[in-house]
Amino acid sequence: MRRRPWLLYAYALAVYVFLFAPVVVVVLNSVNDNPFRTDWQGFTTRWYEEAWGSDQAIEAAKNSLLIAGLVALASAVLGTAAALALARGRRWTRGFLTGTTYARIVIPELVLALALLIFFVRAGIPRGFIGILVGHTVFTSAYVTVIVTARLASRDPATEEAARDLGATAFRALWRVTLPEIMPAVVAGALLAFTFSLDDVVTSYFLQGSTNTLPLLIFGLIRFQVSPVVNALGTTLMAATAISMVLFLILTWRWTLGGQRRARTLGG
Amino acid sequence: MAAYSFATQDYITGAFTFDWTLEPWRRLRNDIFADALVRSLVIATSAMVACAIVGYPLAYFVARHAGRFRNVALLLIIVPFWLSFIVRAFAWLDLLSEAGYVNRLLMWMGLINEPLELVNNTTGILIGITYGYLPLMVFPLYVSLQRIDERVFEASRDLGASAFATFRRVTFPLALPGLIAGCIIVWIPALGEYVIPQILGGAKTYMVGNIIAVNFERFAWPEGAAAALALVLIAFAFIIVVRLLVGRERLGQAFD
Numbered sequence: 321m322r323r324r325p326w327l328l329y330a331y332a333l334a335v336y337v338f339l340f341a342p343v344v345v346v347v348l349n350s351v352n353d354n355p356f357r358t359d360w361q362g363f364t365t366r367w368y369e370e371a372w373g374s375d376q377a378i379e380a381a382k383n384s385l386l387i388a389g390l391v392a393l394a395s396a397v398l399g400t401a402a403a404l405a406l407a408r409g410r411r412w413t414r415g416f417l418t419g420t421t422y423a424r425i426v427i428p429e430l431v432l433a434l435a436l437l438i439f440f441v442r443a444g445i446p447r448g449f450i451g452i453l454v455g456h457t458v459f460t461s462a463y464v465t466v467i468v469t470a471r472l473a474s475r476d477p478a479t480e481e482a483a484r485d486l487g488a489t490a491f492r493a494l495w496r497v498t499l500p501e502i503m504p505a506v507v508a509g510a511l512l513a514f515t516f517s518l519d520d521v522v523t524s525y526f527l528q529g530s531t532n533t534l535p536l537l538i539f540g541l542i543r544f545q546v547s548p549v550v551n552a553l554g555t556t557l558m559a560a561t562a563i564s565m566v567l568f569l570i571l572t573w574r575w576t577l578g579g580q581r582r583a584r585t586l587g588g
Numbered sequence: 589m590a591a592y593s594f595a596t597q598d599y600i601t602g603a604f605t606f607d608w609t610l611e612p613w614r615r616l617r618n619d620i621f622a623d624a625l626v627r628s629l630v631i632a633t634s635a636m637v638a639c640a641i642v643g644y645p646l647a648y649f650v651a652r653h654a655g656r657f658r659n660v661a662l663l664l665i666i667v668p669f670w671l672s673f674i675v676r677a678f679a680w681l682d683l684l685s686e687a688g689y690v691n692r693l694l695m696w697m698g699l700i701n702e703p704l705e706l707v708n709n710t711t712g713i714l715i716g717i718t719y720g721y722l723p724l725m726v727f728p729l730y731v732s733l734q735r736i737d738e739r740v741f742e743a744s745r746d747l748g749a750s751a752f753a754t755f756r757r758v759t760f761p762l763a764l765p766g767l768i769a770g771c772i773i774v775w776i777p778a779l780g781e782y783v784i785p786q787i788l789g790g791a792k793t794y795m796v797g798n799i800i801a802v803n804f805e806r807f808a809w810p811e812g813a814a815a816a817l818a819l820v821l822i823a824f825a826f827i828i829v830v831r832l833l834v835g836r837e838r839l840g841q842a843f844d
Contacts, residue, residue, distance in 0.1 A: 325653065328645055328653065332645060332650075335643075335645070345689070426773070427823065435816075542678050542787055554672050
């Protein structure tokens with residue numbers, strides 16, 4: 321019987337406390353009737369009223385959600401296309417695609433955001449909604465490519481060949497065989513793109529024009545007047561993220577279960 | 589992609605003239621930039637080490653001791669990150685302030701007599717970055733540690749190795765690819781961090797990211813671009829150094 325490493329358990333617990341401390345503080349202070357956020361002074365909902373009472377916040381939230389949704393869609397399509405090209409391409413195509421994909425992940429976001437700013441100005445693309453949309457997609461599609469590439473590498477290429485041998489066109493083989501196989505990876509990548517876009521400050525900040533998103537609104541609040549309104553906005557946003565994540569987990573769980581059941585029926 | 593490759597060329601001359609002058613670079617050779625660069629290097633390196641020290645035991649715990657709660661333990665690492673990045677940085681501002689909970693806890697424990705200055709300086713930025721980038725270190729480490737066959741540990745114990753010797757000779761070398769990947773994906777973004785120093789660094793503590801941003805905000809694009817290019821060059825230099833240190837093969841393994 322192995323000795324239990326209590327020290328390790330205590331250390332891990334301490335790290336979890338470190339991870340959750342800010343979350344607890346934000347949630348508590350969002351309902352704390354103390355504008356200086358140092359002590360507990362009773363329950364209030366006034367920060368929420370102040371936060372969501374303004375049209376500005378509603379407008380920013382709408383922009384954020386719309387941009388995040390479109391970014392997820394665009395990243396899924398572009399990122400998957402790049403991953404498919406990566407899997408099939410010749411050596412130099414592969415090298416080029418791998419290089420540009422990892423470069424977009426590894427280069428500090430600020431540098432890429434400013435590179436885009438210069439590019440947009442020179443190319444005459446207006447900043448604002450479209451600018452933020454393109455800016456986010458440049459990053460997030462790289463993550464989709466990485467995730468889908470990993471999935472493509474682990475699947476059996478024989479199924480697609482079998483489809484072609486059975487007379488399917490290249491497009492049909494892709495649509496009916498390959499895409500369903502990599503779909504979980506595409507969805508996971510799109511979800512990552514969605515959360516990244518929803519949370520982004522740096523790229524949005526430099527490409528915003530006159531469009532406001534929620535993180536930009538919060539960034540502005542922190543810079544000019546520190547108040548618990550930030551906590552209220554943050555808590556609402558976290559609740560929204562948590563709910564959509566749980567929904568997603570339940571959906572994928574049922575999806576994979578359903579898939580297994582279908583496979584059993586077909587096999588038996 | 590195209591935007592990226594074109595924009596690198598645009599860096600040096602900005603949108604103004606293509607006379608390939610070194611003037612913006614010369615203007616960067618001042619104390620403020622040097623100061624910010626040194627601070628960025630120190631912060632990125634310390635944050636990388638701190639992430640490794642804080643993250644390794646956590647990754648080890650989740651990979652080898654969490655048992656059937658492994659997935660829950662992993663999920664619990666991600667959950668705090670559902671809270672917006674910027675709101676988390678703001679929470680640290682409250683936690684670390686003079687009357688904040690961290691100082692009060694330390695004083696209550698009798699470790700300090702006066703509140704420490706934990707925020708609006710380099711310490712604040714370092715804590716913020718370590719916190720924000722921890723998962724980037726934990727996940728690659730977790731993947732490496734979780735791949736190790738349990739029998740390897742048993743063999744090491746059976747051959748009479750102490751716990752420390754097992755760590756040094758067995759676990760650590762096998763976890764190295766994860767550690768290398770973690771170090772790279774923590775160090776490089778940390779070097780170019782902009783938002784965290786903006787919030788937790790106060791008015792006077794700049795990192796390179798802030799210098800770049802300030803230059804762009806006041807339309808001194810060539811200087812800003814030169815600073816940004818310097819940042820990218822340093823990032824590439826870092827990867828080359830890592831590659832020299834650990835060899836090409838291990839670097840490849842790290843991103844397997």
